[in-house]
Amino acid sequence: MAIVELVQINLLSPMVLAFALGIVATLVHSDLKLPDELYTTLSIYLLLAIGLKGGIALSQTSLAAFWAPAIATLALGLIIPVIAYTVARRLGRLSIADAAALAAHYGSVSAVTFAASQTFLDTVGVRYEGFMPALVAILEVPAIVIALLIAQMAGGQQDGDWREALRELVTSKSILLLVGGMIIGWLAGPHGGKEVAPLFVDLFKGALTFFLLELGMVAARRFRDLPSAGWFLLGFAIMMPVFNGFLGVWFGSMAGLSLGGSTILGVLAASASYIAAPAAVRIALPQANPGFYLTAALGITFPFNLALGLPLYYTLATWIIGS
Amino acid sequence: MAIVELVQINLLSPMVLAFALGIVATLVHSDLKLPDELYTTLSIYLLLAIGLKGGIALSQTSLAAFWAPAIATLALGLIIPVIAYTVARRLGRLSIADAAALAAHYGSVSAVTFAASQTFLDTVGVRYEGFMPALVAILEVPAIVIALLIAQMAGGQQDGDWREALRELVTSKSILLLVGGMIIGWLAGPHGGKEVAPLFVDLFKGALTFFLLELGMVAARRFRDLPSAGWFLLGFAIMMPVFNGFLGVWFGSMAGLSLGGSTILGVLAASASYIAAPAAVRIALPQANPGFYLTAALGITFPFNLALGLPLYYTLATWIIGS
Amino acid sequence: MAIVELVQINLLSPMVLAFALGIVATLVHSDLKLPDELYTTLSIYLLLAIGLKGGIALSQTSLAAFWAPAIATLALGLIIPVIAYTVARRLGRLSIADAAALAAHYGSVSAVTFAASQTFLDTVGVRYEGFMPALVAILEVPAIVIALLIAQMAGGQQDGDWREALRELVTSKSILLLVGGMIIGWLAGPHGGKEVAPLFVDLFKGALTFFLLELGMVAARRFRDLPSAGWFLLGFAIMMPVFNGFLGVWFGSMAGLSLGGSTILGVLAASASYIAAPAAVRIALPQANPGFYLTAALGITFPFNLALGLPLYYTLATWIIGS
Amino acid sequence: MELTTVKLVTIIAEAVLEERILHDLRQLGARGYTIGEVRGSGTRGIHASEWEGKNLRIETLVGPEVAEQILQHLANNYFPYFAVIAYATDVQVMRGTKFRG
Amino acid sequence: MELTTVKLVTIIAEAVLEERILHDLRQLGARGYTIGEVRGSGTRGIHASEWEGKNLRIETLVGPEVAEQILQHLANNYFPYFAVIAYATDVQVMRGTKFRG
Amino acid sequence: MELTTVKLVTIIAEAVLEERILHDLRQLGARGYTIGEVRGSGTRGIHASEWEGKNLRIETLVGPEVAEQILQHLANNYFPYFAVIAYATDVQVMRGTKFRG
C-alpha cells in the first residue's frame, strides 16, 4: 500500500480519533475529565495485557529466533541515549541535566505506542513475532540508566538521588507488570490464557481507545508549553524519533525479524517513554526541567508517532526488507 | 403486546431490577457505596458508546430521512421549556428561578433513559433509526438555553453568570462525548467499529445495569426530600413527562420516524436531564433550589420513566402509528 | 487425578499466578499500586456477578434439592465459630476478644475463595449445583453473630457497640449484593441474564485475576506481622481451615450435594472472611487486635486455601463421595 | 462584616468509624462537617481500615466549648482502642454564628 | 532562613464552582492554590454537587490583606446562594515572599 | 485531661517524592503522618507529577523543635528543584506526648 493510504487507515482508526477527541476536549476547555484512578487502572491493564499476550505467544514459539533480536534491542538501548545526549548538548546547547533527561526518555520506550503499532499492523494485516513484548521490557530500562550515568559522569547532578532512582527503575510497575504478565502468560499457556482472554484480549483495543482519549487531553495540556520550548526541541522531538525509528527497523531486519517485527522494533526505538523515564529522571535529575522533556515526549513525539510514525516506520521496513 | 405485559417485561429486565436494588440499598442504610470515580467512568463510557454506535449507524444510513426528525426534535427543544415554565409558574406558583430551572431540566434530555429505551425496544424486538443518538445531542442544549433566557428576561437571575453557563453548556462533557463519539464512529465506520465493539457494544447493557444500581441509590437519597417538595412537584414530575412523551411520539410520527424511532423521541422528550441541566442551572440560576429540580428530575421522573414510561410511550406510539 | 496434578493445575492458573505476582510486587517494594476505587469496584462486581449467576441458575433448578444443603450450611455457621473460639482460648490462650474475633472470621466465608473454587472446578471439569451462591449468603452472617454473642456472654467486650454491628452486618454490601444479585438473576432469568452476560459472565475470570493481583499485595503486607503473630496463629490459620474444610465436605455429602457441591461447601467452611467479619469485629470488638485476625485470615489462610486448599478439599470430596 | 474566631477541630480516624463519629459530633453540637479520604500511619500498629486503604479526615467548625467537649469525648471513647487522633485550632470566619450557634 | 507568618485561607465549596473561585482568587492576588476533594454537610440543604458526591477544599497561602479580601469577596458573592464556607488562619512558612508577594 | 499545644506541619509535594519525604520525616523525629491526595498550581511551572495529576498533602504533628527542623530541611533539600511548599501552625491536642515524645 502507498504510505498515504496507510496514514489514512491509521488516522481513521478509533484509537487515533479518540486521541484527537481528547485534544479537542482540552482545547475547547471542556469539563470532560477522566478520573485519575481510571487512567491508572487502564495503564495497569494495558501493561499486564501486553505481557500476558506476549507470554502466551512465547510459550508456543521457539526461543531460537529470540536471541538476535534481544541483543539488537539491547544495543539500541545503549546507543540511542548516547546519540540523543550528544545531539541535545552539541546542537541544542542544552544543560547537562536537560540533555540527559531527553536521552533517557527517547532511549526508553512507550508501551502505548507499542500497543498502537500492534493494532495498526493487525489492521493492515501484517504478522509479527509473538515475543515483541519481551523486547519492550528489554528496551525500557537500559537507556534510562545510561542517561543517568552520562549525567553523573558529566557531573551535572550532585543533587539527585540516583541509586534510589535505579532501585525504583527495576521494580517500577511498568517492568513488573510487563515481565510479570509475560511469566503468567508463559506458565498458564494458551489454555489458561483462554480463561482470561475476554478481559485481556477482546477488550484490549477498546481500552486502548479509552486510554488514548485521556492521553489526548494530557498531550494537549503540554501544547501550551510549546512556544517556550523553542525550535530546537520541536525539531528534536520529530527528527530524533524518525532517526531512531530507522535505526530500529534496520537493527531488526539485521537480527532477522519479520517485516512486522522490524516495524515494531522501529516503533519501539522511535517512541519516547512517559511512564518510567519521567519518574526516574524527576528523582535522579531534579534540576532538569520537566516542562522540557514532558513537552517533547508527550506533546510532540507521541502524537507524531501515533499519527504519522506508525505508517512511516512500516514503510521504511517494507523498503529495507521488502514485503 | 398488552401494556401490562410490556410493563412486566420492562420491570423484570436486569437494568430496572438493578435500579430497584440501588433504591433498597439506600433505604436499608446499607454501607454499599459505588466509588464516585466508577460513576464518572460509567457515565463517560455510556455517552461515548451511545455516540459511537450512532456514528457507525450514520455512516451506513442515508441522511435523507434525517432532516425532518432533526427539525422535529429541535422544535421540541424550543416548545417544551416554554410549556414547562408556564405550568410551573401559573399552576405551581413557583419562583421565576425555580420554574426556569424545571423548564431547563424537562426540556433537556437524559442519556441514560435514552439508553434504557433502546434496550427496552431491543428486548421487545422493535427496530429504530440508527441516527437517534444525533437527536439526543440536538435535544440536550436548546431547552436549557431557552429556560435561562426566560429567567433572564423575567429578570429572575441577576446573580447568575449565564454567559459562563452557556459556554460550559456547549463544551459540556455530555455534548463532547456524544458528538465526538458519533464523529469517531462515522469516520471509523463498521470496520473500525468492530475493533472496539467488545468494549463499547457487548458490555453496554451490563455497564448500564451497573450505572442504574448507582442511580437507584442517588434517586433514593432524593426521596427524603419528597415530603418537603409538595404535591405540585409530584404531579408535575409525573404529568409533565407523560405530556412531553406524547408530544415527542406525535412529532416523531409526523417527521416520518418508525414506530421505534417515534417511541424513542417520545422518551427523549419525556426524560429530564440530570447531567447537563443541573450543572448549567446551578451556575446560571443559583437562587433556584436544587432540592427542588433534582428531586423532581432524579427522584420522581427518572424512576417513573424507567419503570412505566418506556412501555407507556411505546404503547402511545403503537396507537398513533399503529404497529 | 492425583492431588499433585491438581495442585499443579491450580498453581498454574492465571488467577493464582496473579496473586503470586501481587506478593512479589510488595516484597520488592514496587511502586505498583491499584487504586482503592478499582479494588472496591472489583469486589462489588464479583459479589454481584456471583449472585446473578446463582440467581439465574436457581430460576432453572428445582429447589427440592436445596433445603438439605441450606440446613447443613447453617449448621456449619453455628458449629465452626464455637469450635474455633474454644481452640483459640484453650490451646491458644488468646484473650476473649481475640478468640471471638478469630471465630467470627473463620466461621464466616470469603466470596473470592468461593469464586476461585468455582473456577478451579470448571478447569478440572467438575459440575456443581447452581444454588451454591445462596449457601455463601447463608454462611456469611450467622458465625459472626455467634462469635459476637460468645464474646458478649464471656463479658469480653463492654466497649463494643454490638447492636450497631449486627445492624450493619445484615445490611452489609456483601449480603446486599449477593442476595440482591440472586434475586435479580432469579427474576430476569436466563433471557435477561444473556443481556448482561458479556459483563457479568465472560469477564468474571479476568476480573477475578485482577482482583487477586491486588489481594496478593494486601496479603504480602500482612506477612511482616507474621513473626509477631507467633506459632499458634500460624498453626491455627492452616489447621483450622483443613478441619473446617473436612467438616464442610462431610456435611455437604450428607446433605446430598454432588461431588462439586460438596467440594465447594468444604471451601466455604474452610475460607475465612475478610470483608464482612473485619468490619463487624472492628466495631463490636474494638479491643481485639486487627494485626492478629487480619494476618491469620488474609496473610495465611487465604493464600493457603487458594494455593493448596482447593485441590485438597476436592480430593477429600472424592474420597468421601467417590468420583 | 467583620471576622470572628471559631475552633476548627480535625479528626483523623479509620473509615469504619465514620457513622459513629458523625453521630457523636451532631450530639455534641456541631452544625456541619467536611470529610476527606486520607491514609497514614502512627504509633499504633495496623488497623482494620489499613488494608481497605483509608482513613478519614473529618473537619468541623465549632465554638470553643463544643471543641473542648469533642476532644474530650474522642479521648475517652475512641483513643483507647481505635486509631484516632484529633486536634483543634483557632480560625477566623465571616458570620461566626453559622458555626457557633 | 527564619520563619514568617502568612495567612492560610481554606474554602469548602461545591465542585461546580471550581473555575469561578480559582479565577477570583487569582484576581484578588493569590499566587497559587491546592485543591482536595471532600464531601460534607452543613446547615444548607442539598446542593447540586451533592448527588455528584463532591465538594472541593481549596487552600491558598496569601498575605493578611489578600486573605481579608478573599473572605469578604466570598461572603458577598457566594454565601447567599452557594454551599460555600471559608476560614483563615495564621501559618509560619519559610520564604514568605513566595506567597506574600 | 487538659490540652497541650503541638505543631502541625503541612507539606504539599509532588507525588514522586512520597517515600523520600516520609523517610526524612521519620529521621527528623516525626512519630506519624497523614497523607491526602490533592492537585494545585503555584509559581513554578509544570512538574512531573502534574500530568500524573497528583500532589500529596502530608501532615505531621510534632513538637516545635522538630517542626522547625522539618521546615529547614525541606527548604534546603527540596525547595530548590521540587514543587514543594510547607507551613506550620499551632494546634491543641489531648496527650501531647504521643506527638511530642
Ligand SMILES: Nc1ncnc2c1ncn2[C@@H]1O[C@H](COP(=O)(O)O)[C@@H](O)[C@H]1O
Ligand atoms: N460547621 C462546619 N464544619 C465543617 N464544614 C462545614 C461546616 N458547615 C458546612 N461545612 C461544609 O461546607 C459545605 C456547605 O455548607 P452549607 O452551605 O452549610 O451546606 C458542607 O457541604 C460542608 O462540607
Ligand SMILES: Nc1ncnc2c1ncn2[C@@H]1O[C@H](COP(=O)(O)O)[C@@H](O)[C@H]1O
Ligand atoms: N500560594 C499557595 N497556596 C496554596 N498552595 C500552593 C501555593 N503555592 C503553591 N502551592 C502548592 O504547592 C505546589 C507546588 O507549588 P510551586 O512549587 O509554586 O509550583 C502547587 O502545585 C500547589 O499545590
Ligand SMILES: Nc1ncnc2c1ncn2[C@@H]1O[C@H](COP(=O)(O)O)[C@@H](O)[C@H]1O
Ligand atoms: N504524628 C502524627 N501526625 C499526623 N498524623 C498522625 C500522627 N500520628 C497518627 N496520625 C494519623 O492518625 C492515624 C492513627 O494513628 P495511630 O492511632 O497512632 O496509629 C494514622 O493512620 C495517621 O493517619
Ligand code: NA
Ligand atoms: Na525509544
Ligand code: NA
Ligand atoms: Na425532555
Ligand code: NA
Ligand atoms: Na469459613
